[in-house]
Amino acid sequence: MSKKADLPSKICVVCGRPFVWRKKWQTCWESVRYCSDRCRRNRRSTL
Known part of the structure; x- marks a missing residue:
């Protein structure tokens, strides 16, 4: 079992929060x- 801290992460382009693989x-x-999905739907309002 792997630890969550070992997973790769990215920053959401809409809300700016980090999320993991x-x-x-x-x-x-x-x-x-x-x-x-909420950020994906709202992508046009922030770009």
């Missing part, structure tokens, strides 16, 4: 930019 993102981690 999830198993469902293992095939597309390079293209993940948003921490949640």
Whole structure:
């Protein structure tokens, strides 16, 4: 079992909060930019 601190992380481009790697993102981690569906939906309001 791995520790959460060992997982890679990124900063959300909308809210600026850090988020860590999830198993469902293992095939597309390079293209993940948003921490949640809410931030993805609100991307136009902040850009």
